[in-house]
């Protein structure tokens with residue numbers, strides 16, 4: 001049995017699956033051969049009304065060439081969540097491990113709406129844990145944050161640094177409190193295994209440019225903001241503070257590529273599957289700090305665009321510098337980040353420039369990502385040779401997503417997408433070939 005086949009028997013429940021980090025995790029899990037059950041309440045991901053799944057997860061399935069099982073579900077509604085669990089168990093017999101990403105995450109908003117944050121992030125997690133336990137799963141990979149360290153007294157920050165001290169906002173407190181709850185659970189119930197991954201600053205996008213971070217409204221975080229300035233959607237960046245005790249006076253952070261971050265999750269999952277019990281936390285970062293001005297320079301280089309900026313007052317609650325000691329994850333999980341700031345900026349720019357409005361797009365009937373019917377007609381009318389031609393002439397993104405040579409693989413992926421969309425009940429059988437549809441496989445917004 002190949003390792004891929006052996007993983008087909010392992011079922012991973014991913015909460016918050018449609019979001020930025022969740023969607024990249026689903027892709028990596030599918031690619032590694034796991035069965036993926038994706039759960040999301042869709043408050044933070046865009047969905048085409050005609051399709052049952054968030055756009056991010058449709059694209060994940062295109063890229064992976066495999067299907068996942070999607071549930072629209074709310075962690076705060078325990079009775080309906082329990083029904084989902086019953087359904088999962090009926091179909092898959094068991095959940096082996098849960099990767100828990102679902103949470104509200106905007107720092108500023110958490111100060112304005114603390115109760116919403118405590119309810120969503122803490123009550124939601126408690127409901128999830130209780131149901132996992134009830135349905136026989138006691139293994140969890142938890143999405144934590146460097147924010148649990150507050151304003152650290154030592155740099156680089158290692159896992160032995162105190163947590164929960166000097167936290168400035170309810171979001172950060174929910175991450176800290178959830179870690180404490182999970183620790184207590186693991187102390188009390190011997191067969192629970194929880195790995196908490198403390199992210200530094202996740203940025204970047206999948207190398208295909210098909211999935212990436214899609215913030216609601218004006219981005220709060222630096223890199224998505226810079227990307228929208230480069231794309232001409234926002235006029236200029238405000239650099240929060242030019243008088244920090246850092247090399248150039250601007251805030252320093254440990255930016256980590258989303259693909260590396262997700263590799264860290266896969267390593268943590270493999271560790272848990274080797275029968276890990278107890279609670280353990282690991283930093284996920286590169287161990288290198290970059291200032292805001294460093295990021296602006298790297299993004300300018302990656303995009304070839306000007307990034308106008310002005311230095312303004314510090315943002316309340318920000319700290320001067322944060323970067324980690326990631327050696328524990330290296331020693332115990334065998335994980336190190338391999339992508340640098342230039343890779344991060346290049347991949348964000350590819351995603352941003354091809355998806356000017358993120359996942360949300362004007363519906364264009366000529367676009368295969370928007371028109372399943374069209375896709376079906378298109379595929380049914382094309383020969384393999386025509387698809388190859390289409391690839392050359394239009395640089396069809398799916399076909400050359402990763403490797404220009406893999407046309408056959410791309411063809412198979414398109415076929416499987418057709419099955420995914422068909423399985424969702426949105427399509428009838430293909431009736432007539434539509435040669436005229438061969439023209440424009442994607443919206444203009446894809447370019």
Ligand SMILES: O=c1ccn([C@@H]2O[C@H](COP(=O)(O)OP(=O)(O)O[C@H]3O[C@H](CO)[C@@H](O)[C@H](O)[C@H]3O)[C@@H](O)[C@H]2O)c(=O)[nH]1
Nearest residue numbers: 145146147200201220221222225238239240251252292318
């Ligand atoms: O418009 C902007 C946005 C950010 N910054 C600066 O850029 C740096 C990075 O800021 P940001 O991208 O907002 O990340 P952080 O404030 O470091 O917070 C992120 O990283 C934390 C973990 O380290 C998580 O807890 C938070 O959820 C996540 O938003 C900081 O120095 C900010 O002051 C600007 O100058 N202008």
